Amino acid sequence: MDPFIFRDREMYCEDVAIREIAGEIDTPFYLYSSSAIEEHFRAFDRAFQACPHLICFAVKANSNLAILSLLGDMGAGADIVSGGELYRVLKAGIPGGRIVYSGVGKTEKEIKEAIEAGILMFNIESLEELDAISRQARHLGRRVRVSFRINPDVDSETHPYISTGLRENKFGLPMSQALQAYIAASGREELEVLGIDFHLGSQLTQVGPIVDAIKKIRPLLQRLESSGIRLRFIDLGGGLGIRYLDESPPGPDEYARAILSELKGLSHTLILEPGRYIVGNAGILITKLVYTKQTRAKKFYVVDAAMNDFIRPSLYQAFHEILPVIETDGPIYPTDIVGPVCETGDFFARGRPMPCLNTGSLLAVMCAGAYGFTMSSNYNSRPRVAEVMVRGSQFKVVRRPETYADLIHGEEIW
């Protein structure tokens, strides 16, 4: 479903004209469609209905409480990577028993908090982490559920910054250490070893890599069984891509079909950790044209959002469509769309064909629902922007914009 559609040459989010929202809320702001989020979750969930599964939304993609609680109410769990994400997820009402905890650097404090919250399992990424979890479990007198994240050494063919399943990446245990690690962990009374996990990378546009990873994992499962270690969960991570420009990623049905056919004969409960697929196309960033600047070399639109609000174009050279909220005719010129931050890398698009727009025109940066707000910062002392959610013909500010006072909160002059 595309929740952002034009009616009478004007962009709507579900049944609300975006111009109307911008009349009440200062730009820039993120805008989310609740129906799109629900629909994406349902489609993903349905695709795996043939086998027992739990969908743990990757909180790093979008951690707004309204979104977490919406998904939690639909039965989603959460894939977290920090104590802060645990805090948010619990506040949003997602029960501990639906939380999995990934990440290479969990601190003892974070481990303790997660044990106390009774999470479903830790995805352990190193032998030292295994020891740290054991220590905390003994200290708290609790039996803790764990799984190992294995690095299957598969090329996910995505941007190098978001590829994680290759041997040279920092993630997971190498296959060669896996058996030893499982044997060591299953001998410890304070641990219940019940799963295996991998995550190959993000924005995957083919099923090949995940199928290859399963092929590599299956013999390990067999070896574990012959050593008396029977696992209950297989966590396949996240990574299903979305369309930003002309990619044609598999839909959840094709993705699930490929996975389920490769897992044939196994009766484990599957855990899936989609982030981008659920929220990516359900959110946009609304910004306003502040100045037009024509130099001999180029035409620039300077907008009121910047790389601190949305860093994907600067960091990954990611393509995001940018559409005027009110359609206009007339000549099209290649234009750089840039923010006010003092860096040349502060751009949303370069040489993008754009119509002539008046100062004050609204622009929508599309597909910004995943890794948009969550990667924003206060760089250049810019308050972080509002997040707004639409439900049918209504909208609500689900995170107020920061104030200048928020910027210095907690600081002291000494």
Ligand code: LLP
């Ligand atoms: N599970 C684990 C262990 C992960 O590390 C990630 C993403 C996911 C699940 C969710 O992946 P997804 O379904 O969203 O692709 N900031 C980058 C993406 C970084 C992804 C990091 N890990 C971007 O803007 O493209």
